[in-house]
Amino acid sequence: MLLARGVDEEARQLQRQGALDHWLSCQGQEAAQVGSALAVGPTPAVFPTYREHAVALVRGVTPEELLAQWAGRTFCGWDPHRLRFFPTTVVLAAHTLHGVGYSIGQRLQEREDFVVVYIGDGATSEGDMSEAMNLAAVESASVLFVCQNNGWAISKPAEEQMRTSLAQRARGFGIESVRVPGRDPETVFSACSRAAAHVRGERAPYLVEILVRRINGHTTSDAQEVYRSRDDIARARATDPVTAYAARLSSLGLVDTAWLDGIDAEVRELRARLMKEYE
Numbered sequence: 001m002l003l004a005r006g007v008d009e010e011a012r013q014l015q016r017q018g019a020l021d022h023w024l025s026c027q028g029q030e031a032a033q034v035g036s037a038l039a040v041g042p043t044p045a046v047f048p049t050y051r052e053h054a055v056a057l058v059r060g061v062t063p064e065e066l067l068a069q070w071a072g073r074t075f076c077g078w079d080p081h082r083l084r085f086f087p088t089t090v091v092l093a094a095h096t097l098h099g100v101g102y103s104i105g106q107r108l109q110e111r112e113d114f115v116v117v118y119i120g121d122g123a124t125s126e127g128d129m130s131e132a133m134n135l136a137a138v139e140s141a142s143v144l145f146v147c148q149n150n151g152w153a154i155s156k157p158a159e160e161q162m163r164t165s166l167a168q169r170a171r172g173f174g175i176e177s178v179r180v181p182g183r184d185p186e187t188v189f190s191a192c193s194r195a196a197a198h199v200r201g202e203r204a205p206y207l208v209e210i211l212v213r214r215i216n217g218h219t220t221s222d223a224q225e226v227y228r229s230r231d232d233i234a235r236a237r238a239t240d241p242v243t244a245y246a247a248r249l250s251s252l253g254l255v256d257t258a259w260l261d262g263i264d265a266e267v268r269e270l271r272a273r274l275m276k277e278y279e
């Protein structure tokens, strides 16, 4: 989580300096991403949206590869086949159908493992998501939908975009689901481990809705202060999952200052490396 935060912060700075065209920050969503990525493990194919940087790092995408697309260097940046981590999808929810189709294809080839599809709250309003959930339910596809509900689709609040929770909506399609808070990676890890066991054991889809708070604007081109209250932004910063988890592990005596300093040094080195590379 700390490494992801460091990479994200460096990418934001590189964008300001003109080295990257664009960046979508994942700050505030690290516990949801690291908890879910560790729970599903390294084997299932993952279809991300565009903000799953911490998942990418857990999957073995290097920080240099992660930034490459946003510097306009490559189409993707990493090898999607080797890492089983598919390219970023900016066309909202298109990848939900790709993921379900991929899972059905795997089953037909008797190479079944499950597929993980990451999606945001706003993207679930796209017809593709409804089609993907229905198809997954009807075909009993082995797909785990991980929905990070950060409360915003750019400037559109989630409460103006839906009348039920996403977990409830999934049940309407015949997909079992759960809604969990996304501040503590262990809570997310437990929920996603149970969900993954369900997908594997039942060979059926499952949806986990994780409630998170977006700390920064939608992208580096967005001024969230224009449409989001100061209180809401302050609350997102005050409930930062990264500092909260570091504090929790420290208070339990599981990590000490020397260990945290070691990670800090690693982050500084990583950021310096990225800065040099992208300059």
Ligand SMILES: Cc1ncc(C[n+]2csc(CCOP(=O)(O)OP(=O)(O)O)c2C)c(N)n1
Pocket (backbone or CB within 6 Å): 051, 090, 091, 092, 119, 120, 121, 122, 123, 124, 126, 150, 152, 153, 154, 218
């Ligand atoms: C099909 C389509 N329509 C509109 C957009 C413009 N767009 C980009 S991101 C976004 C909001 C998505 O919000 P959400 O799914 O909650 O993800 P978040 O950015 O909050 O992680 C919109 C409307 C798009 N990329 N693709």
Ligand SMILES: [Mg+2]
Pocket (backbone or CB within 6 Å): 120, 121, 122, 148, 149, 150, 151, 152, 153, 154
């Ligand atoms: Mg959102």
